[in-house]
Amino acid sequence: xxxxxxxDIGGTQIKYGIVTEKGDILSHFMMDTEAHQGGxxxxxxxxxxxxxxxxxxxxSGIAISTAGQVNFHTGMIVAAGDTIPQYTGVEIKKLVxxxxxxxxxxxxxxxxxxxxxxxxxxxxxxxxxxLTVGTGIGGAIVIDGKMYSGHSFSAGEWGxxxxxxxxxxxxxxxxxxIQFANHYKEKRQxxxxxxxxxxxxxxxxxxxxxxxxxxxxxxxxxxxxxIFNPEKVIxxxxxxxRGAKFLQEVKEEVxxxxxxxFNKNSEIVLANLSNHAGMIGAVYHxxxxxxxxxxx
Numbered sequence: 001x002x003x004x005x006x007x008d009i010g011g012t013q014i015k016y017g018i019v020t021e022k023g024d025i026l027s028h029f030m031m032d033t034e035a036h037q038g039g040x041x042x043x044x045x046x047x048x049x050x051x052x053x054x055x056x057x058x059x060s061g062i063a064i065s066t067a068g069q070v071n072f073h074t075g076m077i078v079a080a081g082d083t084i085p086q087y088t089g090v091e092i093k094k095l096v097x098x099x100x101x102x103x104x105x106x107x108x109x110x111x112x113x114x115x116x117x118x119x120x121x122x123x124x125x126x127x128x129x130x131l132t133v134g135t136g137i138g139g140a141i142v143i144d145g146k147m148y149s150g151h152s153f154s155a156g157e158w159g160x161x162x163x164x165x166x167x168x169x170x171x172x173x174x175x176x177x178i179q180f181a182n183h184y185k186e187k188r189q190x191x192x193x194x195x196x197x198x199x200x201x202x203x204x205x206x207x208x209x210x211x212x213x214x215x216x217x218x219x220x221x222x223x224x225x226x227i228f229n230p231e232k233v234i235x236x237x238x239x240x241x242r243g244a245k246f247l248q249e250v251k252e253e254v255x256x257x258x259x260x261x262f263n264k265n266s267e268i269v270l271a272n273l274s275n276h277a278g279m280i281g282a283v284y285h286x287x288x289x290x291x292x293x294x295x296x
Contacts (some may be wrong), residue, residue, distance in 0.1 A: 002060040004286060005053055005102075007046055008109060008278035009066040011035050011083035011135070014042070015275065016049060018057060019283045023120045025276055039077065039087030047099040054100050061103040061290070062096055063282035065112035069154045072285070075106035078153055081136075105286040109278050110156065111147055113271070114140035116281030117234055121272040125232045129156075129224055130271070133217070133237035137169035141228065163220045171216035174239055180209035192239050218253035225258060225266045236271030243270070 001020050008015040010033060017028030031049065033042055050062065068080035068087055075093020097104040107115075114130040117123060126145035132138040139156035141148040149155050159169035170176055178190045184205040198206040221233060240246055251268050258266075273280055 003057065004061050004063050004283050005050055005057075005059050006063045006279035006282045007050075007065065008112070008282065009033065009042060009046065009064065010109065010278075011067055014046065014049075015279060016046075016053075017279060018053070018059070019063070019279055021060075021283070021287065023116070023280045023283060025279065028276065028279070033084070035084045038085050039080070039090040042084065042087075043090060043092055043095050047096060050096065050100050054102065059102060061105070061286055062100060063279070063286035064092060064096065064104065064106040065109045065278035065282040066092065066106060067109050069152075069157070070106055070108045070111075071153050072105070072107045072111075072149070072289070075104060083135075103286075103290065105282070105289045107282060107285045108140075108149075108153070110138035110140045111149065112279075112281030112285060113236055113273070113277040114142055114234070114281065115147060115284045116273050116277040116279075117236075117271055118142055118145070119284045120280060121234070121277075123232055123234065123269060123272070127230055128232040128234055129228050129230045130234040130236065131158075131221070131224075133173060133235060133239050135173060135175050137173050137220075139224075158220070158224065161220070161223070163216055163223070168216070168220040172213065172220050174237075176216065177209065177213040177239075180212045181206060184209045193241075196242055214249055214253045217250065219257055221250070221254050221268070222257035225254075225262055229262070230266055233266060233268045234271050235268065236274075236277065240270050246270070 004019050006019045012033055014031050014033050018026040068077045071078050076091045077087050080087035092106045093104045110132050128142050130140040137159035139158045141156050161168050174192045177192060177195055181190045181195050195206055199210045247270055255263055
């Protein structure tokens with residue numbers, strides 16, 4: 001069975017490890033991104049970590065999932081936010097392949113997470129949209145089993161769309177949740193878990209904050225359902241650790257904004273692959289890209 005080295009590059013951490021062609025994770029590690037050092041320095045870290053693993057294992061390629069808008073044909077970052085400075089223009093595929101001597105494929109991290117969920121998430125759907133709710137909001141679109149990335153590789157960037165006059169991710173992300181907690185209660189370094197713990201305990205001020213967060217999240221999801229008419233909406237990100245409670249709360253709020261015919265035909269579910277979805281999806285993308293290149 002073939003093995004691959006997979007990386008999932010985020011703004012805070014880089015997850016990496018060895019993944020089989022069936023999507024099984026044999027080993028996994030984590031290191032700080034140290035994004036402030038810039039995009040090229042991050043790729044140097046990836047190469048350094050890869051060298052030690054490549055030296056000790058027989059690998060068939062390197063699959064990379066990364067933040068930013070990615071030209072998945074060339075493996076270059078075509079645009080990136082402020083989270084990773086000087087990332088735009090970095091030719092990841094070329095740099096890593098030349099340094100490690102193996103074929104490399106690169107794709108956007110939320111796209112990879114969605115591909116991983118489609119491959120091994122057991123959702124039974126080939127028409128869905130995916131959202132990751134974290135510091136910001138990322139998105140991905142799968143139509144008839146194929147990722148839709150747009151003509152310039154930036155489809156699904158709906159964290160920027162306006163909801164009630166402000167960017168969706170400003171109010172419907174974990175950052176937005178914390179913003180509301182700071183507004184209704186004393187200002188402090190909140191975590192999502194702390195906020196929901198107080199919410200469950202009946203804290204009145206925090207309940208107002210959480211209701212505002214769910215309102216914005218539900219409005220955004222409802223708009224996306226109206227646009228895409230997906231079979232499923234798959235929600236991922238650390239906030240979904242709340243599990244069934246979170247899912248029920250989202251569904252109840254979305255129901256307020258959707259016509260019944262739309263509500264009954266689009267199912268909202270949670271992602272199943274948790275923190276490893278990006279790595280698994282990166283391998284799925286690698287396998288498909290290599291297969292397509294052989295048929296060209």
